[in-house]
Amino acid sequence: MAVSLYSSGDSGCPSIEKRRTLMPDPSMQIPVTCPECAMESLGELSIAVIAGALLTGNSIRLHAVCHDIYWTATFVERERLRQTLRAMKVDAMQPRKKAEPLRRSSIR
């Protein structure tokens, strides 16, 4: 008798859905090359962290899962991140809004 109360709303797992739409700290997947074995894998970093580091010149920590090592992003890797971020911003975050030229130039 105690089972029937929640069984109907339980199947869709609404909590996951909610988390996705809120996205409190959106992250992006970035291709990283392991310095040990040169294997390419996908890492995930917070967009805010990457954008902040690129703007302020702070170092970015990358992680390779195959060897479980961390390293600081090189100039080339930073440039790649910058481009990825820019493409993403145009694509997802500012759909058909060509304002904010100041912001773009400062990221450069």
Ligand SMILES: [Zn+2]
């Ligand atoms: Zn490796």
